[in-house]
Amino acid sequence: xxxxxxxxxxxxxxxxxxxxxxxxxxxxxxxxxxxxxxxxxxxxxxxxxxxxxxxxxxxxxxxxxxxxxxxxxxxxxxxxxxxxxxxxxxxxxxxxxxxxxxxxxxxxxxxxxxxxxxxxxxxxxxxxxxxxxxxxxxxxxxxxxxxxxxxxxxxxxxxxxxxxxxxxxxxxxxxxxxxxxxxxxxxxxxxxxxxxxxxxxxxxxxxxxxxxxxxxxxxxxxxxxxxxxxxxxxxxxxxxxxxxxxxxxxxxxxxxxxxxxxxxxxxxxxxxxxxxxxxxxxxxxxxxxxxxxxxxx
Amino acid sequence: xxxxxxxxxxxxxxxxxxxxxxxxxxxxxxxxxxxxxxxxxxxxxxxxxxxxxxxxxxxxxxxxxxxxxxxxxxxxxxxxxxxxxxxxxxxxxxxxxxxxxxxxxxxxxxxxxxxxxxxxxxxxxxxxxxxxxxxxxxxxxxxxxxxxxxxxxxxxxxxxxxxxxxxxxxxxxxxxxxxxxxxxxxxxxxxxxxxxxxxxxxxxxxxxxxxxxxxxxxxxxxxxxxxxxxxxxxxxxxxxxxxxxxxxxxxxxxxxxxxxxxxxxxxxxxxxxxxxxxxxxxxxxxxxxxxxxxxxxxxxxxxxxxxxxxxxxxxxxxxxxxxxxxxxxxxxxxxxxxxxxxxxxxxxxxxxxxxxxxxxxxxxxxxxxxxxxxxxxxxxxxxx
Numbered sequence: 001x002x003x004x005x006x007x008x009x010x011x012x013x014x015x016x017x018x019x020x021x022x023x024x025x026x027x028x029x030x031x032x033x034x035x036x037x038x039x040x041x042x043x044x045x046x047x048x049x050x051x052x053x054x055x056x057x058x059x060x061x062x063x064x065x066x067x068x069x070x071x072x073x074x075x076x077x078x079x080x081x082x083x084x085x086x087x088x089x090x091x092x093x094x095x096x097x098x099x100x101x102x103x104x105x106x107x108x109x110x111x112x113x114x115x116x117x118x119x120x121x122x123x124x125x126x127x128x129x130x131x132x133x134x135x136x137x138x139x140x141x142x143x144x145x146x147x148x149x150x151x152x153x154x155x156x157x158x159x160x161x162x163x164x165x166x167x168x169x170x171x172x173x174x175x176x177x178x179x180x181x182x183x184x185x186x187x188x189x190x191x192x193x194x195x196x197x198x199x200x201x202x203x204x205x206x207x208x209x210x211x212x213x214x215x216x217x218x219x220x221x222x223x224x225x226x227x228x229x230x231x232x233x234x235x236x237x238x239x240x241x242x243x244x245x246x247x248x249x250x251x252x253x254x255x256x257x258x259x260x261x262x263x264x265x266x267x268x269x270x271x272x273x274x275x276x277x278x279x280x281x282x283x284x285x286x287x288x289x290x291x292x293x294x295x296x297x
Numbered sequence: 298x299x300x301x302x303x304x305x306x307x308x309x310x311x312x313x314x315x316x317x318x319x320x321x322x323x324x325x326x327x328x329x330x331x332x333x334x335x336x337x338x339x340x341x342x343x344x345x346x347x348x349x350x351x352x353x354x355x356x357x358x359x360x361x362x363x364x365x366x367x368x369x370x371x372x373x374x375x376x377x378x379x380x381x382x383x384x385x386x387x388x389x390x391x392x393x394x395x396x397x398x399x400x401x402x403x404x405x406x407x408x409x410x411x412x413x414x415x416x417x418x419x420x421x422x423x424x425x426x427x428x429x430x431x432x433x434x435x436x437x438x439x440x441x442x443x444x445x446x447x448x449x450x451x452x453x454x455x456x457x458x459x460x461x462x463x464x465x466x467x468x469x470x471x472x473x474x475x476x477x478x479x480x481x482x483x484x485x486x487x488x489x490x491x492x493x494x495x496x497x498x499x500x501x502x503x504x505x506x507x508x509x510x511x512x513x514x515x516x517x518x519x520x521x522x523x524x525x526x527x528x529x530x531x532x533x534x535x536x537x538x539x540x541x542x543x544x545x546x547x548x549x550x551x552x553x554x555x556x557x558x559x560x561x562x563x564x565x566x567x568x569x570x571x572x573x574x575x576x577x578x579x580x581x582x583x584x585x586x587x588x589x590x591x592x593x594x595x596x597x598x599x600x601x602x603x604x605x606x607x608x609x610x611x612x613x614x615x616x617x618x619x620x621x622x623x624x625x626x627x628x629x630x631x632x633x634x635x636x637x638x639x640x641x642x643x644x645x646x647x648x649x650x651x652x653x654x655x656x657x658x659x660x661x662x663x664x665x666x667x668x669x670x671x672x673x674x675x676x677x678x679x680x681x
């Protein structure tokens with residue numbers, strides 16, 4: 001959305017933009033410094049470590065990690081988990097946003113959903129794992145009650161597997177979708193709907209021809225954010241599936257293993273793999289957005 | 298506490314001939330010629346004599362005022378009490394306990410990353426596999442009671458020395474499993490559905506790998522052939538009995554992990570011994586037949602920011618009082634045999650914990666490497 005806005009601005013008033021760029025960059029300094037210190041440097045260091053042995057000599061042998069069937073299986077696990085939680089989170093989150101559109105923006109329900117979403121979107125880590133263990137874990141309230149009703153051993157908890165983590169991740173993915181997608185949905189002007197109606201279009205026509213196309217870049221952008229969020233989540237998975245199965249756990253294992261020692265630098269290689277996955281995804285999104293922007297022009 | 302320590306020191310002094318003078322200084326008024334060492338000198342001190350005796354070491358450590366320990370969980374082998382005891386005995390030294398739940402590899406990573414900084418770890422409590430890869434990080438030092446540590450338990454130059462070992466044990470909730478666990482195959486039974494947990498991923502955590510080794514020993518395998526252990530966990534997984542939850546004191550107390558295969562000192566610590574935080578029905582069983590142990594080593598960081606405090610900590614750990622504290626947690630200390638001989642062992646505790654096993658299997662470095670290689674190629678497929 002921001003990118004679109006600035007494109008449009010550039011087209012209308014090119015001179016003002018040029019004038020602003022003289023001193024405008026100063027405002028960018030705090031963010032740039034922050035991003036370099038806490039994102040750029042650590043990422044470069046992490047990736048660089050993949051190109052060295054633990055002794056410090058240059059090597060590309062760490063890349064043999066990508067031939068390890070365990071690492072490959074865990075890549076599939078990571079991609080599947082992140083895609084499932086991103087798609088489900090985005091769809092459900094968007095539906096919640098749509099439902100909220102009809103509410104009074106200052107009403108109590110809307111206020112509660114808004115604030116709950118901002119809190120729950122950050123609810124992760126070991127706390128989240130234990131919340132799920134307590135409710136639908138093997139000794140959790142729900143499973144225990146179900147087993148008392150239907151006989152012991154009828155139900156076992158799904159949350160200790162990689163696919164089962166999807167359910168757990170949705171707990172923070174849906175609120176994150178609500179938080180990030182709501183502004184886009186609110187930006188739809190009622191006038192557009194009225195225009196469609198005046199021209200004889202149905203409500204479905206409005207969504208198909210106007211609503212969906214306008215919202216698509218925001219929707220997929222949010223979905224990529226959700227994907228990245230799941231893709232990099234670590235602590236919840238570590239508490240629930242201690243036997244590994246996704247890449248963040250493989251990185252931890254490579255870094256801290258007490259038994260299979262000397263593979264620390266493979267962590268850098270897996271980190272590079274994760275960045276590559278995100279870059280591919282972001283590029284695909286960029287292409288998508290450019291197509292959408294062409295339509296907007 | 299203090300009197301007991303002095304009494305212990307006196308007995309030890311009688312036993313260890315060469316060290317009588319030093320122990321005498323410790324108990325005496327400190328008349329020995331204490332030396333003031335620079336940081337670099339203290340980092341190279343190989344015995345208490347380099348500080349001019351125990352009083353000199355205490356003075357130097359007090360001057361540093363800090364001791365950085367790492368990966369010592371309070372409920373692990375009684376470290377909570379051991380750390381408290383040190384701070385009580387040497388009130389001038391504050392212990393900074395970093396990353397209590399970390400692994401041996403985390404210790405090495407911290408020492409490398411924080412090298413030269415005041416927060417770097419001073420001492421390591423470290424597993425053998427990781428230590429052997431990082432011997433260059435260690436400084437040699439021989440504690441006063443060096444002679445009480447059996448020769449095969451220590452490096453001849455004092456680079457490392459065994460401290461304590463647990464035995465692989467099965468902890469279980471007696472309320473849920475009144476019939477108990479008598480052999481490892483019992484765990485494959487249908488009443489153990491969704492019940493059996495180990496301490497993490499065996500390709501990462503030594504304690505989890507040791508659970509696999511125990512299963513191997515108990516199922517016809519050996520330290521050279523751990524495949525039967527992997528097969529056992531595969532069967533456990535297929536029976537639906539294997540839990541992938543990481544067990545903690547909390548999951549044991551809540552019943553989430555009703556069976557945990559782990560070091561005896563951890564199973565003991567999570568049971569009734571933990572009071573209200575533990576599980577009152579938690580029973581620890583060391584199966585008859587081949588047992589499995591693994592000594593953890595004590596070592597000093599060659600770049601310790603508090604080298605005197607680091608050495609004082611080692612002296613403290615190898616006093617009978619602290620070795621008895623390990624024992625009380627169900628961990629067998631390295632000086633146990635000498636202590637039994639010198640009658641400095643806490644007889645009531647030993648009685649409660651049970652005599653040290655005459656023989657248990659401890660994987661050699663080569664066997665551990667071989668086992669780890671097999672685990673990294675077979676484990677994920679077995680339980681995946």
